[in-house]
Amino acid sequence: MRQLLPTPLDAVDPLTLYPFDHRPRPASRPWLMANMVASVDGAIAIDGVSGGLGGDGDSMAFRAIRASCDWIVAAAGTIRVERYRIPRATEETAAVRVATGRSEAPRLAVVSASVDLDPELPLFADQRYGEARPLVITGANPPADRVEALAGRAEWHHTDTERPTAEGVLAALGERGADVVLAEGGPTFNGQLLDSGLIDEICLSISPHLVGGSSSRIVNGSAATIPADLRLDRLLEHDDALFARYIRT
Ligand SMILES: NC(=O)c1ccc[n+]([C@@H]2O[C@H](COP(=O)([O-])OP(=O)(O)OC[C@H]3O[C@@H](n4cnc5c(N)ncnc54)[C@H](OP(=O)(O)O)[C@@H]3O)[C@@H](O)[C@H]2O)c1
Known part of the structure; x- marks a missing residue:
């Protein structure tokens, strides 16, 4: 993988970059980063899952981005179709996490x-x-x-409202000690995070494919209002895929 911006560098390992980025905790909640992969024409899934968009570079970036957070949050639609597993860190990743003041693996x-x-x-x-x-x-x-069916297999947080709000989700993780939360989608949930003005950082992988179809964008369902401006902090490239780190200005 090579770095194109801010300084051109040959052969960088994203695990030596993302976990060391500065993520100042806002006063009342954790820092929120979101990570998504999209094709060049903006598709976020092929046949309903994102796997077909990934590649070696995406795996490297994904691992490094996960190494940068205390908690990962994903909405149920994504958990169901992507068949999520408990996040586990390799020895190398765990060592980087511990060296940067985090637990060995994110929750x-x-x-x-x-x-x-x-x-x-x-x-x-x-x-x-x-x-x-x-x-x-x-x-x-x-x-x-349904709660009973998961007895012993999950911990629970019940919000005061009938349906959790985006702010309530972040507050729940803040209460559990999170300084940095990584949102892994999907687009419906991302829409709520964007509407609530909670996204501090977007890590976007651009997969070198044209997919066509009618896939959702990385954010779905939020009203398009005043654009949130982003600053490009870093750009990496591997096998024609791009890995951009944007920060909300
Ligand atoms: N390209 C990528 O990087 C990427 C990343 C993630 C996902 N994806 C793709 O995105 C698609 C799934 O995304 P999606 O937009 O359809 O769904 P989603 O945002 O993953 O999940 C929607 C579901 O999450 C729950 N939910 C969302 N907001 C909630 C709230 N405020 N309170 C309580 N529950 C809430 C609801 O689940 P319940 O119905 O259980 O209440 C809702 O039906 C899949 O095709 C997946 O492959 C792509």
């Missing part, structure tokens, strides 16, 4: 109102002894049978 939170989460999803079914369970952030009165 994962799932946002769901319906709690329509199959206990046989890898996230719930494949848990190792002593490993932190996923946190399900849900509303005040989720369906009791």
Whole structure:
């Protein structure tokens, strides 16, 4: 992988970059970074999943970006189709995390109102002894049978409202000690984060493909109003894919 901006550099490892970036914690909540991959024509999924857009560079960037946060949060739609697992760090990644003041692996939170989460999803079914369970952030009165179905496989955070707000989700993670939260989508949830003015940083992988179709964009459903301005902090390239780090100005 090479760095194009701010200074051209041959052969950089993103694991030596992203975890060391400055992410000042806003006064009342954690710093929020979002990471998404999109094709050159803006598609975020092929046949309903993002895997076809990835490549070696995306895997490297993904690992480094995950090494930069305390908590990952993803909405239930993404958890279901992408078949999420508990985030686990390699020895190398864990060492970088610990050296930068974080736990060995990030925790994962799932946002769901319906709690329509199959206990046989890898996230719930494949848990190792002593490993932190996923946190399900849900509303005040989720369906009791679905909560029961996940007994012993999840921790719970119930917001005061019927449906968690984007602010409520970040507050829940802030209460659990998060300084940096990484949102991994999907676009519906990203729309709420953007509407609430909570996105501090966007890591965007541009996959060198034209996909066509009618895929969602990286942010969906939010009203297009005053644009949020971004500053390009860094640009990396690998096998024609681009990895941009943008900061909200
Ligand atoms: N290219 C990429 O980087 C990338 C990244 C992530 C996802 N994706 C793709 O995006 C698609 C999924 O995205 P999506 O926009 O359809 O769905 P999504 O945002 O992942 O999930 C929507 C679901 O999340 C829950 N949710 C969202 N906001 C909530 C809130 N405020 N309170 C409670 N629950 C809330 C609801 O789940 P319940 O129905 O359980 O209540 C809702 O149905 C998939 O195709 C996936 O492959 C792509």
